[in-house]
Amino acid sequence: MTVRKNQATLTTDEKKRFVDAVLELKRSGRYDEFVSTHNEFIMSDTDTGERTGHRSPSFLPWHRRFLLDFEQALQSVDSSVALPYWDWSADRTLRAGLWAPDFLGGTGRSTDGRVMDGPFAASAGNWPISIRVDGRTFLRRSLGTAVRALPTAAEVESVLSMATYDMAPYNSASDGFRNNLEGWRGVNLHNRVHVWVGGHMATGASPNDPVFWLHHAYVDKLWAQWQRRHPDAGYVPTGGTPDVVDLNETMKPWNDVRPADLLDHTKFYTFDS
Numbered sequence: 001m002t003v004r005k006n007q008a009t010l011t012t013d014e015k016k017r018f019v020d021a022v023l024e025l026k027r028s029g030r031y032d033e034f035v036s037t038h039n040e041f042i043m044s045d046t047d048t049g050e051r052t053g054h055r056s057p058s059f060l061p062w063h064r065r066f067l068l069d070f071e072q073a074l075q076s077v078d079s080s081v082a083l084p085y086w087d088w089s090a091d092r093t094l095r096a097g098l099w100a101p102d103f104l105g106g107t108g109r110s111t112d113g114r115v116m117d118g119p120f121a122a123s124a125g126n127w128p129i130s131i132r133v134d135g136r137t138f139l140r141r142s143l144g145t146a147v148r149a150l151p152t153a154a155e156v157e158s159v160l161s162m163a164t165y166d167m168a169p170y171n172s173a174s175d176g177f178r179n180n181l182e183g184w185r186g187v188n189l190h191n192r193v194h195v196w197v198g199g200h201m202a203t204g205a206s207p208n209d210p211v212f213w214l215h216h217a218y219v220d221k222l223w224a225q226w227q228r229r230h231p232d233a234g235y236v237p238t239g240g241t242p243d244v245v246d247l248n249e250t251m252k253p254w255n256d257v258r259p260a261d262l263l264d265h266t267k268f269y270t271f272d273s
């Protein structure tokens with residue numbers, strides 16, 4: 001059974017195996033298919049029309065399935081690898097081990113945002129940006145510049161305490177747990193982290209930065225924590241909602257999986273704590 005661990009607790013060997021598996025998916029071309037899929041959904045999910053991956057109740061199950069696909073691809077390269085998660089409310093500075101050269105590398109240089117160290121730096125030759133928003137082919141970051149601070153533990157707690165999963169109109173204007181976690185309203189958790197990292201993470205092609213997976217693995221863990229906190233509050237809506245994925249409707253692009261199939265993560269993986 002896959003156990004997803006806090007990135008801060010990984011051994012040197014676990015970090016190396018994760019990085020090597022990611023690089024192999026990149027080399028084989030499979031990695032960029034994930035970037036494309038994500039970008040396509042970002043571009044097509046709209047508040048007033050069909051919405052599946054983002055700004056809708058299925059934000060959480062959609063990304064859970066997307067991460068499962070990616071994790072299975074990693075495991076086809078190295079069966080010992082699991083997705084680590086980044087608790088950005090705890091590891092909230094540029095000195096965190098996450099950004100060290102033996103893991104994801106650090107922030108970009110000030111002139112052009114180019115990441116200069118670590119396995120995903122353009123200079124290492126293994127991380128060309130192919131699915132891109134402009135002509136630049138190097139990974140970019142600007143940690144902590146567009147927004148000063150990552151969410152705090154108290155801010156996370158304030159969102160976990162929300163008792164309703166989601167609310168009409170089931171989009172970026174909604175109140176409730178999902179939209180406050182996604183970040184379109186309230187203290188802003190998930191969206192703010194994308195902005196804090198900057199560079200590719202602040203675009204629809206955000207999976208170009210491998211930290212995407214660690215960020216979303218933590219967002220996914222917060223969903224699991226919310227479920228334990230509110231055992232009587234389930235996924236909504238449960239039927240008949242235009243443009244929105246109801247509990248028992250299938251989700252694109254897979255068309256064979258429903259939110260109902262993804263509510264219980266223990267069918268697929270557990271967390272270290």
Ligand SMILES: [Cu+2]
Nearest residue numbers: 038053054063
């Ligand atoms: Cu996304």
